[in-house]
Amino acid sequence: MSQHHADSTAALAPAPLPAQAGPATPAPGADWWREAVIYQVYPRSFADANGDGMGDLAGVRARLPHLRDLGVDAVWLSPFYASPQADAGYDVADYRAVDPMFGDLHDADGLLREAHALGLRVIVDLVPNHSSDQHEWFKRALAEGPGSPLRERYHFRAGRGENGELPPNDWESVFGGPAWTRTADGEWYLHLFAPEQPDFNWEHPAVHDEFRSVLRFWLDMGVDGFRIDVAHGLVKAPGLPDVGGAEQVKLLGNGATPYFDQDGVHEIYRSWRRVLDEYDGARVFVAEAWTPTVERTAHYVRPDELHQAFNFQYLSTDWSAPALREVIDRTLAAMRPVGAPATWVLSNHDVTRHTTRFGNPPGLGTQLRTPGDRALGLRRARAATLLMLGLPGSAYLYQGEELGLPDVVDLPDEVRQDPSYFRAAGQDGFRDGCRVPLPWTREGSSYGFGSGGSWLPQPAEWGGLSVEAQTGAAGSTLEFYRAALALRRAQPALGAGTEVTWLDAPEGVLALRREAADGRPVVVTAHTGSAPVTVPSPGEALLSSGDTLPVADEAGNVVLAPDTTVWWLG
Known part of the structure; x- marks a missing residue:
C-alpha cells in the first residue's frame, strides 16, 4: 500500500463509539424542524472511506464534524439502500438493507450514533413511488406471468392495438420516451421514470402495509425523519386515462396530469403520520412534491400530514427582486393557513448548482450545459444564500454549495451516468454535473475524496475550492457560510417566525x-x-x-x- 493510500484511508476511518443503551438524540426541541438548516448529503459523492472511488456511509460518518462546524442542524441522506443503481439508488431492491457499495446496516447505525453524538439529526430518503425491477415482488411478478397476484402490486396492463403492441396510454416517462415497457409475455408495466423503476400500485393494501413496516424499521433504528421522493406521484387517476396533449408536464409545471398530484396521496400521508407520531423525539416528514403552485404544495403539509415540503417554485426563480418578492409572499401566504413552516432551497442533486444557474442568462431552466460567467454566478449565489437564510422557515443546503462549487458542465459523454441523459438523447439529462465528488484537500488524486480516485472526474481547479483551501481563508465561501449559519443561530429574528x-x-x-x-x-x-x-x-x-x-x-x-x-x- 502506498503512503498516500494509507494516509487517506486513515483520515477517513471513523473512530469507534462507546456502546449505548439506545440511539443518542440531539438536544430536544419539539419544533426543531421549523427553522432548521438541513444539509443534503449525496453519499456516493461526499467521502470515500474504502478507496473504491465511490462515496460510502463510513466516509460520511468520518466527515460529520465538517457539518457540525459548518453549523447545520440536520443531515439528509440520499438513498443508500440495496439497489442495482440504475438511477443512483432511487431504484430500491431492498428497503431494509444497505447496498454493499455504501457499507452495511452496522455502518448506518454507526453513522446515526455519531451524528446524534455531534448534535446532528438525520433524515433518510424514502422512495415509495417505485421500486427497482430487481425488487423481489417485481421479479416474482414477471416470473409468474399474467394473472399473478404480485402483478397487482404494480401497474400491469394489456396493450392497445390489434395485438396489444401499443402502450396502454400516452403517458411519457420523466426520463424520456414512453412510460410503459412491454414484457416477454405481452403485458406492459408502468414506470414514470426508468424502465428499471416500475411504479407501485398504491390501490393495493400490501403496498400500504409494506411501507408502514419500512417506516418502523428505520424509526426503530433511530432516524429523525424521512424525505419522501416523488411524494406527489404515488396515486394515479382511476383508469389511467390519456393525458391527451402534445406536451406533458414533467416534474414542475403549470398543468394537471393524471399521474401527479392526485388528491388520493393525502390519505397515504395521514396514515404515515399516525405511525410517526407513535415515536418520541419530534420525527419529521419532508415531501419532494413538484406541484403546479405553492398553494397545491401546502396541501401536503396540513397538520395531520407531512411537516415540510420543498419549495421548488423558489428554487426555479430567477435572480430578480420582483420575482423573488412574489414567490416569497406566495409561499408564506400558502403555508400560513396550514400552520406549516416555509422551506427554501437553491440547489439539490437534480438541478444545476445555483452558482452556475445565476451566472447564465435567466429563463434557461434548471439544467444547463454552459458554465456562464463564473465570477458573476458565485457573487449572485452567495447573495441568494444570504437572502434565503434570512427568511422565516427552514433552509436546505446541498453538499458543496458551501464551497461555491460550480456545476461541471463539460463532463465527457463516456463518464456520464444519469439515465435521463441516455434515454432523452442528452435532453434534460445533465444531473451528473452537480454530482461530482467533493474536494476536501488541496492535493491528491481526488482532492481528499478518497484514495482510489472518484467515480466522476473532478476539475483540475477544485483543489483550490477544497475544504482545506478555504478553511480559515478570509472571504472564502466556506467561511462565509460558517459565519452566516453562526449568526442565524445567534440572532432570534433570523429563521424563526412566519x-x-x-x-x-x-x-x-x-x-x-x-x-x-x-x-x-x-x-x-x-x-x-x-x-x-x-x-x-x-x-x-x-x-x-x-x-x-x-x-x-x-x-x-x-x-x-x-x-x-x-x-x-x-
Missing part, C-alpha cells in the same frame, strides 16, 4: 425586516441590480455576501453593491 415586513427600497433591491420577541430586529437587503445604489443605513451591518461590509457616510447613507445581500441589526 412573517416578513417589506421596507421601501430602490428598484432591484429587496429590503425586509425580521422581528423577534427576544431580540433586536434584523433587516435583510438584497440588491439584484447591476449598479450600486445609495440608501439610508438600515442599522449596524452584521454580514455581507460581498467582500466588505458597507460603511455609512456622514449623512447616514450606505452604498449597496450589485448582486450583494447584507444583514443589518436594526
Whole structure:
C-alpha cells in the first residue's frame, strides 16, 4: 500500500463509539424542524472511506464534524439502500438493507450514533413511488406471468392495438420516451421514470402495509425523519386515462396530469403520520412534491400530514427582486393557513448548482450545459444564500454549495451516468454535473475524496475550492457560510417566525425586516441590480455576501453593491 493510500484511508476511518443503551438524540426541541438548516448529503459523492472511488456511509460518518462546524442542524441522506443503481439508488431492491457499495446496516447505525453524538439529526430518503425491477415482488411478478397476484402490486396492463403492441396510454416517462415497457409475455408495466423503476400500485393494501413496516424499521433504528421522493406521484387517476396533449408536464409545471398530484396521496400521508407520531423525539416528514403552485404544495403539509415540503417554485426563480418578492409572499401566504413552516432551497442533486444557474442568462431552466460567467454566478449565489437564510422557515443546503462549487458542465459523454441523459438523447439529462465528488484537500488524486480516485472526474481547479483551501481563508465561501449559519443561530429574528415586513427600497433591491420577541430586529437587503445604489443605513451591518461590509457616510447613507445581500441589526 502506498503512503498516500494509507494516509487517506486513515483520515477517513471513523473512530469507534462507546456502546449505548439506545440511539443518542440531539438536544430536544419539539419544533426543531421549523427553522432548521438541513444539509443534503449525496453519499456516493461526499467521502470515500474504502478507496473504491465511490462515496460510502463510513466516509460520511468520518466527515460529520465538517457539518457540525459548518453549523447545520440536520443531515439528509440520499438513498443508500440495496439497489442495482440504475438511477443512483432511487431504484430500491431492498428497503431494509444497505447496498454493499455504501457499507452495511452496522455502518448506518454507526453513522446515526455519531451524528446524534455531534448534535446532528438525520433524515433518510424514502422512495415509495417505485421500486427497482430487481425488487423481489417485481421479479416474482414477471416470473409468474399474467394473472399473478404480485402483478397487482404494480401497474400491469394489456396493450392497445390489434395485438396489444401499443402502450396502454400516452403517458411519457420523466426520463424520456414512453412510460410503459412491454414484457416477454405481452403485458406492459408502468414506470414514470426508468424502465428499471416500475411504479407501485398504491390501490393495493400490501403496498400500504409494506411501507408502514419500512417506516418502523428505520424509526426503530433511530432516524429523525424521512424525505419522501416523488411524494406527489404515488396515486394515479382511476383508469389511467390519456393525458391527451402534445406536451406533458414533467416534474414542475403549470398543468394537471393524471399521474401527479392526485388528491388520493393525502390519505397515504395521514396514515404515515399516525405511525410517526407513535415515536418520541419530534420525527419529521419532508415531501419532494413538484406541484403546479405553492398553494397545491401546502396541501401536503396540513397538520395531520407531512411537516415540510420543498419549495421548488423558489428554487426555479430567477435572480430578480420582483420575482423573488412574489414567490416569497406566495409561499408564506400558502403555508400560513396550514400552520406549516416555509422551506427554501437553491440547489439539490437534480438541478444545476445555483452558482452556475445565476451566472447564465435567466429563463434557461434548471439544467444547463454552459458554465456562464463564473465570477458573476458565485457573487449572485452567495447573495441568494444570504437572502434565503434570512427568511422565516427552514433552509436546505446541498453538499458543496458551501464551497461555491460550480456545476461541471463539460463532463465527457463516456463518464456520464444519469439515465435521463441516455434515454432523452442528452435532453434534460445533465444531473451528473452537480454530482461530482467533493474536494476536501488541496492535493491528491481526488482532492481528499478518497484514495482510489472518484467515480466522476473532478476539475483540475477544485483543489483550490477544497475544504482545506478555504478553511480559515478570509472571504472564502466556506467561511462565509460558517459565519452566516453562526449568526442565524445567534440572532432570534433570523429563521424563526412566519412573517416578513417589506421596507421601501430602490428598484432591484429587496429590503425586509425580521422581528423577534427576544431580540433586536434584523433587516435583510438584497440588491439584484447591476449598479450600486445609495440608501439610508438600515442599522449596524452584521454580514455581507460581498467582500466588505458597507460603511455609512456622514449623512447616514450606505452604498449597496450589485448582486450583494447584507444583514443589518436594526
